[in-house]
Amino acid sequence: MTRxxxxxxxxxxxxxxxxxxxxxxxxxxxxxxxxxxxGLHQTADSVVNSAIQEDxxxxxxxxxxxxxxxxxxxxxxxxxxxxxSDIVVxxxxxxxxxxxxxxxxxxxxxxxxxxxxxxxxxxxxxxEFSSED
Amino acid sequence: xxxxxxxxxxxxxxxDGERKTFFKTLSDIDIPxxxxxxxxxxxxxxxxxxxxxQYPFTRGVRANGYRSRLWTMxxxxxxxxxxxxxxxxxxxxxxxxxxxxxxFDMPSLMGYDPNHPLSEGxxxxxxxxxxxxxxxxxxxxxxxLTKVTTSMTINCSASPVLxxxxxxxKRRGYSLNNMGxxxxxxxxxxYIAQKEWIxxxxxxxxxVCDMIEYxxxxxxxxxxxxxxGYHIREAGATAVQxxxxxxxxxxxxxxxxxxxxxxxxxxxxxxSFFWDVHNDFFEEIAKFRAxxxxxxxxxxxxxxxxxxRSQMLRTHAQTAGVSLTAQQPLNNIAxxxxxxxxxxxxxxxxxxxxxxxxxxxxxxxxxVRVALRTQQIIAHETGIADTVDPLAGSYYVEWLxxxxxxxxxxxxxxLDKMGGMVRAIDIGxxxxxxxxxxxxFQMELEAGNRTIVGVTDFKEDTDxxxxxxxxxxxxxxxxxxxxxxxxxxxxxxxxxxxxxxLVRQACINETNLMNILVxxxxxxxxxxxxxxxxxxxxxxxxxxxxx
Numbered sequence: 001m002t003r004x005x006x007x008x009x010x011x012x013x014x015x016x017x018x019x020x021x022x023x024x025x026x027x028x029x030x031x032x033x034x035x036x037x038x039g040l041h042q043t044a045d046s047v048v049n050s051a052i053q054e055d056x057x058x059x060x061x062x063x064x065x066x067x068x069x070x071x072x073x074x075x076x077x078x079x080x081x082x083x084x085s086d087i088v089v090x091x092x093x094x095x096x097x098x099x100x101x102x103x104x105x106x107x108x109x110x111x112x113x114x115x116x117x118x119x120x121x122x123x124x125x126x127x128e129f130s131s132e133d
Numbered sequence: 134x135x136x137x138x139x140x141x142x143x144x145x146x147x148x149d150g151e152r153k154t155f156f157k158t159l160s161d162i163d164i165p166x167x168x169x170x171x172x173x174x175x176x177x178x179x180x181x182x183x184x185x186x187q188y189p190f191t192r193g194v195r196a197n198g199y200r201s202r203l204w205t206m207x208x209x210x211x212x213x214x215x216x217x218x219x220x221x222x223x224x225x226x227x228x229x230x231x232x233x234x235x236x237f238d239m240p241s242l243m244g245y246d247p248n249h250p251l252s253e254g255x256x257x258x259x260x261x262x263x264x265x266x267x268x269x270x271x272x273x274x275x276x277x278l279t280k281v282t283t284s285m286t287i288n289c290s291a292s293p294v295l296x297x298x299x300x301x302x303k304r305r306g307y308s309l310n311n312m313g314x315x316x317x318x319x320x321x322x323x324y325i326a327q328k329e330w331i332x333x334x335x336x337x338x339x340x341v342c343d344m345i346e347y348x349x350x351x352x353x354x355x356x357x358x359x360x361x362g363y364h365i366r367e368a369g370a371t372a373v374q375x376x377x378x379x380x381x382x383x384x385x386x387x388x389x390x391x392x393x394x395x396x397x398x399x400x401x402x403x404x405s406f407f408w409d410v411h412n413d414f415f416e417e418i419a420k421f422r423a424x425x426x427x428x429x430x431x432x433x434x435x436x437x438x439x440x441x442r443s444q445m446l447r448t449h450a451q452t453a454g455v456s457l458t459a460q461q462p463l464n465n466i467a468x469x470x471x472x473x474x475x476x477x478x479x480x481x482x483x484x485x486x487x488x489x490x491x492x493x494x495x496x497x498x499x500x501v502r503v504a505l506r507t508q509q510i511i512a513h514e515t516g517i518a519d520t521v522d523p524l525a526g527s528y529y530v531e532w533l534x535x536x537x538x539x540x541x542x543x544x545x546x547x548l549d550k551m552g553g554m555v556r557a558i559d560i561g562x563x564x565x566x567x568x569x570x571x572x573x574f575q576m577e578l579e580a581g582n583r584t585i586v587g588v589t590d591f592k593e594d595t596d597x598x599x600x601x602x603x604x605x606x607x608x609x610x611x612x613x614x615x616x617x618x619x620x621x622x623x624x625x626x627x628x629x630x631x632x633x634x635l636v637r638q639a640c641i642n643e644t645n646l647m648n649i650l651v652x653x654x655x656x657x658x659x660x661x662x663x664x665x666x667x668x669x670x671x672x673x674x675x676x677x678x679x680x
Contacts, residue, residue, distance in 0.1 A: 014239040014255055016328030019368050019455075022568045023575050025680050040328050042535030065239065066494075067254045094459065094492060114459040114492065115588040117579050 006034040007058040010047045015065035027118035044074035064094040158416040160371035168529035185521045189429040193443040193480040198521030210263035211236030215271035218261040234284040236260035244290035246663025247613040256610035264660045269297040281442035283314040289331040291318040293663040296650035315356040318561040325563045327364035347647035349400040356405040363478035366409035367455045369571025372420045377544035385554045397436040401443030411453040423480025424540035450476040451485040461587035464491040494602040509511040561679040624657030640670040
């Protein structure tokens with residue numbers, strides 16, 4: 001299996017904090033993955049559509065506005081509707097512990113919080129990818 | 134010619150060794166083991182440093198520093214509806230705060246009214262929700278706006294908000310020339326860093342210049358733009374990049390105003406600045422000092438400004454939000470105190486100190502109180518404010534001021550050669566430079582070359598520093614939409630539509646928008662309606678997504 005892992009790094013809503021999204025996009029690219037960055041101010045719809053069109057393995061959503069409890073469920077539901085639930089959804093940002101476990105139940109596979117190293121994220125993706133196959 | 138003592142020092146220094154393989158500032162400037170008297174510096178002391186309150190203002194913009202008057206302690210505040218924020222304003226004023234600073238919610242910042250679909254989930258969450266003249270009246274209820282200066286942090290949608298502020302002043306019978314304050318209104322740094330925009334850079338800069346022109350005639354105590362390094366730095370820039378890009382944005386606004394026929398001395402005094410104060414203590418102080426010297430020279434040499442007020446770089450400062458950690462949040466109090474001390478040693482005119490809990494949520498009242506007390510301790514207990522520019526002549530500080538200046542000038546030269554900032558933004562130059570620095574910093578952290586206490590080292594169970602967090606009620610959004618709809622019902626629809634037509638015409642005809650906006654908002658035109666016209670006439674800007 002030599003195909004590179006393909007990831008969509010996404011920003012949804014009015015939140016303009018993109019430092020983390022850009023750092024992680026670049027780190028994943030440097031780790032040999034194929035990365036598509038959506039740019040800011042996307043909707044859940046446009047993100048899910050690009051993910052399907054680009055045939056990605058993962059969607060990574062960066063969110064710092066506090067709107068995570070509306071954004072993640074929307075994305076997961078749309079993936080289900082469009083029969084694309086095989087795409088793994090994970091995220092990063094300032095998200096309280098109680099919300100993380102709630103999101104986990106809904107199907108978000110992993111949330112990286114402030115202070116997480118990019119290497120931690122890379123390792124997790126690689127592991128998740130090989131266990132899926 | 135090296136003295137015996139110098140030689141001895143060198144020998145001892147070598148044999149003692151150093152605890153790290155390299156020492157460098159956050160801007161990657163190599164730090165010498167020992168800064169020494171610099172012959173180049175001492176011969177040019179008068180030119181490079183001058184006296185406080187005199188060109189080139191390296192030592193500050195006031196002759197007596199803080200001995201005449203302390204800096205303005207201005208805590209950024211805003212959440213919920215205008216009444217919630219008004220209450221916080223009154224609390225801050227009773228705690229000894231000396232100026233106000235307004236934080237708006239995301240919909241207001243992006244030019245949407247509370248009832249817009251894109252506002253869902255965001256109304257009153259990260260700042261105050263404001264859409265109408267009535268909201269402005271509630272926001273400043275019981276506060277005399279000719280006595281307290283007010284800062285408003287808003288950019289792409291700043292023009293209708295400033296119009297509401299002035300319309301409120303007129304309602305209250307103030308002369309606009311007695312209303313002091315600042316509106317951020319620095320649209321160029323939005324494309325570079327903060328990413329709150331409506332239309333493309335060229336028409337957006339035109340609106341900024343309309344506001345500069347309007348204030349230079351009608352509201353002379355009001356700063357119509359606060360040219361901001363803060364967001365550039367927070368997005369990942371180094372101190373040098375922050376300085377260079379910010380000063381260049383200032384140059385761009387000045388050039389545009391001069392192009393439309395304004396004399397530099399008629400408006401330059403209204404250009405104010407806003408720096409981030411980060412962790413690298415001496416580099417931050419050097420940045421403030423180099424910035425003043427550079428701006429004075431640009432104003433004098435590039436623009437022929439003759440008035441000292443035009444040449445002075447007056448600045449607000451805020452401690453670096455990005456430097457705060459979610460882990461062990463009480464440690465943030467120490468970070469903020471050191472950063473605030475650097476801002477004061479650098480000679481800031483006003484200061485916001487971050488609350489310890491700001492990485493986690495909007496601050497609680499208690500966290501804000503500690504942040505304000507930190508400023509009061511610096512002002513009244515440490516003695517830092519008791520003499521002007523106490524670090525002048527320090528070998529290291531003067532050397533570093535020169536280094537920061539030289540490196541920022543290189544970057545400014547590059548921007549000149551590129552054909553200016555609007556062009557540079559088009560090709561993504563500042564955006565990519567900042568991303569690169571952010572990435573480098575992260576890689577250095579992960580390689581163990583940089584330390585963040587409580588995150589990369591000295592980690593522990595964060596529960597040991599658990600703190601209470603501020604919560605915004607979910608009711609706010611529902612109530613705001615109801616209020617907003619009620620407001621629309623009671624205004625004269627014919628009058629509002631007529632005024633909107635005039636706003637559209639002014640956009641197309643390139644006549645100054647501000648006069649018409651002040652009348653328009655008075656007759657009930659909303660923030661979202663004005664911004665919708667901007668979108669329609671000028672087009673919407675989309676994130677090019679440079680990585």
